[in-house]
Amino acid sequence: MTTYAYFGPAGTFTEAATRSLPLGADDELVPLATVPHALAAVREGRADRAVVPIENSVEGGVPATLDDLASGTPLVILREVLVNVRFALLVRPGTTLADVRRIGTHPHGEAQCRRWLAEHVPQAAYVATSSTAAAAAALAAGTATYDAAISAPIAAQTYGLETLAEGVGDNPDGVTRFVLVSRPVPPPLPTGADRTTLVLSMRHDHPGALLQILDELAVRGVNLSRIESRPTGERLGDYLFSVDCDGHVDDANVGEALMGLRRVCADVRYLGSYPKAGQVPADRERAVADARFRDSAAWLARIRESGTA
Numbered sequence: 001m002t003t004y005a006y007f008g009p010a011g012t013f014t015e016a017a018t019r020s021l022p023l024g025a026d027d028e029l030v031p032l033a034t035v036p037h038a039l040a041a042v043r044e045g046r047a048d049r050a051v052v053p054i055e056n057s058v059e060g061g062v063p064a065t066l067d068d069l070a071s072g073t074p075l076v077i078l079r080e081v082l083v084n085v086r087f088a089l090l091v092r093p094g095t096t097l098a099d100v101r102r103i104g105t106h107p108h109g110e111a112q113c114r115r116w117l118a119e120h121v122p123q124a125a126y127v128a129t130s131s132t133a134a135a136a137a138a139l140a141a142g143t144a145t146y147d148a149a150i151s152a153p154i155a156a157q158t159y160g161l162e163t164l165a166e167g168v169g170d171n172p173d174g175v176t177r178f179v180l181v182s183r184p185v186p187p188p189l190p191t192g193a194d195r196t197t198l199v200l201s202m203r204h205d206h207p208g209a210l211l212q213i214l215d216e217l218a219v220r221g222v223n224l225s226r227i228e229s230r231p232t233g234e235r236l237g238d239y240l241f242s243v244d245c246d247g248h249v250d251d252a253n254v255g256e257a258l259m260g261l262r263r264v265c266a267d268v269r270y271l272g273s274y275p276k277a278g279q280v281p282a283d284r285e286r287a288v289a290d291a292r293f294r295d296s297a298a299w300l301a302r303i304r305e306s307g308t309a
């Protein structure tokens with residue numbers, strides 16, 4: 001039996017992401033109110049795995065997740081899943097669009113529905129809630145300070161609310177990437193289409209610090225798919241770089257890039273190598289490049305051992 005803590009309550013997009021994993025019949029799903037609570041449950045051994053959002057196609061990286069994974073007891077990402085997020089405007093039975101004065105939702109929900117809201121409910125103010133489902137739950141319970149919630153369509157059934165409008169997202173193709181997180185374990189085997197997540201801190205602020213990082217990756221042909229600077233939270237002006245790159249820690253070029261980063265950075269936190277979600281064709285050039293890296297390492301070893309290649 002595996003216990004999955006997910007960013008809840010019931011009816012969040014994170015629950016949908018969790019249910020899209022290959023779950024066993026006796027696996028247990030535990031909703032927790034925030035991303036830090038879900039990750040703490042894994043760190044403290046109350047859950048085996050956590051599922052949390054990490055990036056979406058409108059707002060970019062999810063700060064609560066990036067910041068929590070960047071510090072504290074190390075955790076690793078084992079897998080990612082993509083969810084096409086579609087939003088619905090939910091109300092208590094009887095409320096009409098003209099009645100809606102305040103709308104509750106998660107900040108990422110608001111960001112992804114902004115244009116629709118400006119056009120259809122321009123009179124409504126936005127109230128931030130801890131998740132899209134928490135907005136629906138409080139509305140149904142009568143404890144909300146708002147009269148409509150933007151949530152996943154399924155939250156209407158979960159909480160007994162009425163759907164006033166569906167497809168209220170500005171982009172019907174909006175996608176959120178969720179990650180399955182565990183206490184440190186060896187990575188899943190390379191598939192040829194993998195991603196590696198890292199957090200990099202520089203020794204001190206100096207000219208060209210970011211260029212040094214990019215150099216270590218570029219010179220080994222490692223492609224970056226996301227890079228964000230995040231404040232460390234310690235001193236004004238202290239930043240970390242949160243990075244996703246293509247490839248697996250077992251790939252020769254990624255391994256060499258990691259060693260290079262370890263030399264130039266004050267700290268490199270490895271957050272896992274895992275298969276990319278979606279229809280990603282295996283990169284044939286990667287296999288050729290990997291063979292060249294391994295060949296050159298073997299060549300150097302022969303010279304060191306016997307004085308000749």
Ligand SMILES: O=C(O)C(=O)Cc1ccccc1
Binds near residue numbers: 015
């Ligand atoms: O609040 C939720 O339902 C979540 O799972 C976080 C979220 C919010 C908006 C878009 C994608 C994920």
